Amino acid sequence: xxxxxxxxxxxxxxxxxxxxxxxxxxxxxxxxxxxxxxxxxxxxxxxxxxxxxxxxxxxxxxxxxxxxxxxxxxxxxxxxxxxxxxxxxxxxxxxxxxxxxxxxxxxxxxxxxxxxxxxxxxxxxxxxxxxxxxxxxxxxxxxxxxxxxxxxxxxxxxxxxxxxxxxxxxxxxxxxxxxxxxxxxxxxxxxxxxxxxxxxxxxxxxxxxxxxxxxxxxxxxxxxxxxxxxxxxxxxxxxxxxxxxxxxxxxxxxxxxxxxxxxxxxxxxxxxxxxxxxxxxxxxxxxxxxxxxxxxxxxxxxxxxxxxxxxxxxxxxxxxxxxxxxxxxxxxxxxxxxxxxxxxxxxxxxxxxxxxxxxxxxxxxxxxxxxxxxxxxxxxxxxxxxxxxxxxxxxxxxxxxxxxxxxxxxxxxxxxxxxxxxxxxxxxxxxxxxxxxxxxxxxxxxxxxxxxxxxxxxxxxxxxxxxxxxxxxxxxxxxxxxxxxxxxxxxxxxxxxxxxxxxxxxxxxxxxxxxxxxxxxxxxxxxxxxxxxxxxxxxxxxxxxxxxxxxxxxxxxxxxxxxxxxxxxxxxxxxxxxxxxxxxxxxxxxxxxxxxxxxxxxxxxxxxxxxxxxxxxxxxxxxxxxxxxxxxxxxxxxxxxxxxxxxx
Numbered sequence: 001x002x003x004x005x006x007x008x009x010x011x012x013x014x015x016x017x018x019x020x021x022x023x024x025x026x027x028x029x030x031x032x033x034x035x036x037x038x039x040x041x042x043x044x045x046x047x048x049x050x051x052x053x054x055x056x057x058x059x060x061x062x063x064x065x066x067x068x069x070x071x072x073x074x075x076x077x078x079x080x081x082x083x084x085x086x087x088x089x090x091x092x093x094x095x096x097x098x099x100x101x102x103x104x105x106x107x108x109x110x111x112x113x114x115x116x117x118x119x120x121x122x123x124x125x126x127x128x129x130x131x132x133x134x135x136x137x138x139x140x141x142x143x144x145x146x147x148x149x150x151x152x153x154x155x156x157x158x159x160x161x162x163x164x165x166x167x168x169x170x171x172x173x174x175x176x177x178x179x180x181x182x183x184x185x186x187x188x189x190x191x192x193x194x195x196x197x198x199x200x201x202x203x204x205x206x207x208x209x210x211x212x213x214x215x216x217x218x219x220x221x222x223x224x225x226x227x228x229x230x231x232x233x234x235x236x237x238x239x240x241x242x243x244x245x246x247x248x249x250x251x252x253x254x255x256x257x258x259x260x261x262x263x264x265x266x267x268x269x270x271x272x273x274x275x276x277x278x279x280x281x282x283x284x285x286x287x288x289x290x291x292x293x294x295x296x297x298x299x300x301x302x303x304x305x306x307x308x309x310x311x312x313x314x315x316x317x318x319x320x321x322x323x324x325x326x327x328x329x330x331x332x333x334x335x336x337x338x339x340x341x342x343x344x345x346x347x348x349x350x351x352x353x354x355x356x357x358x359x360x361x362x363x364x365x366x367x368x369x370x371x372x373x374x375x376x377x378x379x380x381x382x383x384x385x386x387x388x389x390x391x392x393x394x395x396x397x398x399x400x401x402x403x404x405x406x407x408x409x410x411x412x413x414x415x416x417x418x419x420x421x422x423x424x425x426x427x428x429x430x431x432x433x434x435x436x437x438x439x440x441x442x443x444x445x446x447x448x449x450x451x452x453x454x455x456x457x458x459x460x461x462x463x464x465x466x467x468x469x470x471x472x473x474x475x476x477x478x479x480x481x482x483x484x485x486x487x488x489x490x491x492x493x494x495x496x497x498x499x500x501x502x503x504x505x506x507x508x509x510x511x512x513x514x515x516x517x518x519x520x521x522x523x524x525x526x527x528x529x530x531x532x533x534x535x536x537x538x539x540x541x542x543x544x545x546x547x548x549x550x551x552x553x554x555x556x557x558x559x560x561x562x563x564x565x566x567x568x569x570x571x572x573x574x575x576x577x578x579x580x581x582x583x584x585x586x587x588x589x590x591x592x593x594x595x596x597x598x599x600x601x602x603x604x605x606x607x608x609x610x611x612x613x614x615x616x617x618x619x620x621x622x623x624x625x626x627x628x629x630x631x632x633x634x635x636x637x638x639x640x641x642x643x644x645x646x647x648x
Contacts, residue, residue, distance in 0.1 A: 027258055029174035034129030034256045036178070037167055039145055040206050041125070042247040044217040050110035054217040058147040058252050060126040061270055063119050071100040078280040091273035092265065098276035098287055101150065101159045105281055106340045112151040125252040130291070131174050131259045132300040141177050142300030143167040146291050147220065154219035155239045155336035159278025160287045163220045164188045165213055166296065168304055185211060186307045189221035189241070190231065195307035196224060216241030227313040230325055230578070240314060240329035282343050325589060327571030328578055377471045377612045386558055386613060390605035401605070403478030404462055405598035408455060450500040456600060457496050460527035461485035463604035464611070468532060488530055494537030495526045521556045522548045528611040547614035555610055562606040570596030
């Protein structure tokens with residue numbers, strides 16, 4: 001049965017083409033073709049209002065227009081109010097106008113979600129079908145499905161969002177296409193689209209004719225499957241599109257827009273709107289233009305020639321170390337928030353950034369950097385001298401410390417494998433929901449944190465051993481340093497285990513996170529204490545607390561700065577390579593992990609020099625005064641009868 005819109009379109013086609021039988025047949029074929037290949041939409045499910053997931057469904061434009069919460073504004077001034085509750089007829093031919101929904105696109109909160117839910121209550125989701133041809137390609141036909149969402153909650157937040165998918169047939173008209181399958185499919189995503197053959201295994205098809213589309217939560221970029229997708233260009237979107245489940249499956253009602261322009265405007269007057277479907281904002285936060293102003297509306301085949309062949313799914317994590325892709329996703333999202341803040345409060349942001357720069361310059365000028373004197377170890381050193389000594393030592397003994405970093409790679413791969421086995425075993429014990437999911441998340445956090453800190457502690461311990469050996473005039477190699485460090489592995493594991501347990505317990509309670517950070521700084525010298533003072537796990541934690549006492553800021557700033565540099569350097573290199581190269585993402589994560597591993601010995605060097613500085617001050621109780629780097633205590637090492645490193 002043909003609906004009222006279809007009948008209206010048929011009537012207009014009759015008038016336009018002067019052939020009743022031809023006009024009705026063409027529109028019937030277009031409608032039948034659109035119904036036959038109607039897409040199945042799998043949205044990222046939102047289990048609670050304003051929670052994670054996709055809150056907006058493909059929306060019926062009729063629900064939007066005529067609503068007293070929608071305004072038509074422009075054209076001379078963005079705030080000019082033309083009409084409240086504009087109808088479809090009010091939009092015909094309007095240029096440089098825009099719709100305005102209730103809310104602030106740069107600070108959406110949950111307002112758009114609640115407004116859209118009230119607006120569409122009782123309505124079903126709708127997709128708008130359109131059969132398009134191009135004179136230059138008489139034997140090609142495009143069947144398009146257009147989705148409208150009230151809000152785009154991605155990095156480029158904006159009111160209104162049009163996305164679409166396109167099926168291409170080797171056919172001259174809709175009647176011919178009814179007897180054939182599509183030859184290729186294109187799914188729009190941001191400013192571009194991704195192609196797929198109809199028989200490609202990437203494309204999921206229901207009942208032989210209905211392609212499945214996975215819109216990303218927030219951005220509505222259309223994908224072929226559930227994953228976390230990375231984009232590093234305007235065409236693919238800058239950031240990460242998430243289509244991971246669970247999903248809400250929809251079969252939207254199909255509303256077919258006639259291919260003949262006059263009939264289309266008569267049946268759907270809003271299709272002639274030449275303004276923006278959302279409020280005007282600075283930068284790329286503007287509402288979008290409608291389908292009729294897109295290239296693919298009139299040149300669908302030419303547009304399809306620019307489709308990219310694939311999208312890139314983000315690996316779940318790096319092979320070791322931190323993940324470049326995880327860093328990239330977080331960095332882009334954070335940068336977007338920073339840009340929004342800059343647009344809203346440029347003076348405040350400028351003053352804040354200026355203050356940070358001024359503080360860094362002041363610290364650099366006031367700090368004492370020389371003399372460096374990496375050896376002898378038993379000396380007091382200023383803040384700048386510790387960084388200088390660490391850098392000079394790393395560069396002068398690059399082979400040793402690069403070796404310590406490279407040897408960490410197989411150790412970390414082994415740790416990662418053990419971690420995976422433990423996590424898989426734990427997962428088998430939980431049901432993945434409710435209290436079981438909470439327990440699973442807690443245990444996962446403990447295991448992941450424990451192994452990450454264990455890798456860092458191993459490098460710190462091996463570096464401390466190597467420094468003491470060099471200070472005593474004995475040759476030190478990376479293998480020997482790890483061999484010495486591993487001889488006190490039991491005590492190291494014990495102290496790291498206590499550290500991790502306390503950290504996770506405190507950090508899972510949000511208001512106790514400052515206490516967790518405080519303890520982390522107090523215990524950050526445990527690795528050199530374990531290795532160089534031969535103490536037990538608990539005694540090492542107490543000794544670290546004693547050394548940090550009254551030096552908390554110095555220790556925190558030095559270890560914190562070096563650790564942040566190491567943790568960020570690898571992912572930053574990987575993120576830059578994402579923009580500059582086409583290197584596979586898994587390879588980029590490996591590169592980021594290697595850079596991270598090679599940077600860790602610098603963190604360990606800073607930690608060791610902080611330890612020797614604190615120990616010298618505690619043991620000698622030197623009076624305050626300028627740091628002239630006197631040789632104050634002698635630190636040597638030997639292998640005792642048990643093979644451990646000890647002072648003499």
